[in-house]
Amino acid sequence: MRMLWTQFRSFDRPSQVLMVNQFTINVGFYMLMPYLAGYLAGPLGLAAWAVGLVLGLRNFSQQGMFLLGGTLADRLGYKPLIVAGCLLRVAGFVLLAAVQSLPAILIASVATGFAGALFNPAVRAYLAADAGPRRVEAFAVFNVFYQAGILLGPLIGLALMTFDFQLTALAAATVFAVLTVVQIWALPSHRPEKPDAKTRVLEDWRVVISNRPFVLFALAMVGSYVLSFQVYLALPLQAAAIAGNERSDTILVTSLFVVSGVVAIVGQLQITAWFSRRWGSGRSLIIGMAIMALAFVPLTVFSSPAIWGGWAAAGALILTAALLAVGTAAVFPFEMDTVVALSDNKLVATHYGFYNTVVGFGILLGNLGTGAVFGILSDAHLGSLIWVALAVVGTICVAALYGLERSGRLSPSPAETAPVKAGGRHRQRA
Secondary structure, X not given: OHXXXXXXXXXXXXXXXXXXXXXXXXXXXXXXXXXXXXXXXXXXXXXXXXXHHHHHHHHHHHHOOHHHHHHHHHHHOHHHHHHHHHXXXXXXXXXXXXXXXXXXXXXHHHHHHHHHHHHXXXXXXXXXXXXXXXXXXXXXXXXXXXXXXXXXXXXXXXXXXXXOHHHHHHHHHHHHHHHHHHHHHHOOOOOOOOOOOOOOHHHHHHHHHOOHHHHXXXXXXXXXXXXXXXXXXXXXXXXXXXXXXXXXXXXXXXXXXXXXXXHHHHHHHHHHHHHHHHOHHXXXXXXXXXXXXXXXXXXXXXXXXXXXXXXXXXXXXXHHHHHHHHHHHHXXXXXXXXXXXXXXXXXXXXXXXXXXXXXXXXXXXXXXXXXXXXXXXHHOOOOHHHHHHHHHHHXXXXXXXXXXXXXXXXXXXXXXXXXXXXXXXXXXXX
């Protein structure tokens, strides 16, 4: 914790506020989202494909609309988009608490997702701009706060879910309402270098799309998001199959998020520093992605509680979540840094937006497929094949990243990247 505190204090106030804000955002979000799949499949009785559709559309309305959110952030400023996104998420969570039909749930889910499309590109572009050449360090610390929110949020949600889902949704909305007020007061305004007033939005998008190394990188990373998203879809569905009752299911799902949060909080800074010293940005992305692919191997063997027993199946599930967390911790800071480096520090939020729009399409298709295949294979008693398929997806991503790295397309300019030091005390002035 001393290392984290030292790193945190080494950044300027805007970066510090953004890190704390992200912690609070995730507390509110993860109070609710880990339990959404179980609520939809359990009390509401939706089929697996419908659960996949709701979660996929929620994520697509966030990831898929990042391009619009990023463009607005580059043109209107980062702070207004952050505040607007938090307000919209308040509305989405209130609606989730009030409705039960599938069409209304889809509307609420899209609202919560689009809220993220407004504030996420702005937060990341703002942090990259304020951190300057210390981007990798900044995103490593940012991810500790991010994962700490993932750790605390489900624990609060678990306590609230003993009452009902509606109370949990309203509590999450309250968190975002308070956060909106606080960041209006605490977050300094920052306007990026505005595009030429004569330049149209479509021309900005054309600049991004014509950046071939960046587009190829975005396509190569699609599978990593499909894999990481299974913490919200396939792993909770597997937990339900293992647990056998609602309370045990809730505890097992909570354990997945606790493990993920602890791995990031305890290991993120050390993982980032070690990967940076040993391999650098491009190779770290490849190895981190390989860890994510290997994360599903335990479930290919021990997924059936009928064969191996409930404890072995639950242990394999938790091990998968832990390995996914390690792989994500290895990938995330270098992934965020690579986006900025490939954008050449121009239209950064728009590049983040396009990047997440691409992976959003992949997540939508991936989760529709995962939800449908999970149900079919489970009914056919061939559930282990879904984990094989996910491991293959990760392997394809590793091969794609390796090809980009070998061709030099993942190597940021040396002027854009500073070495990561575990105890760095430099203070980057905005």
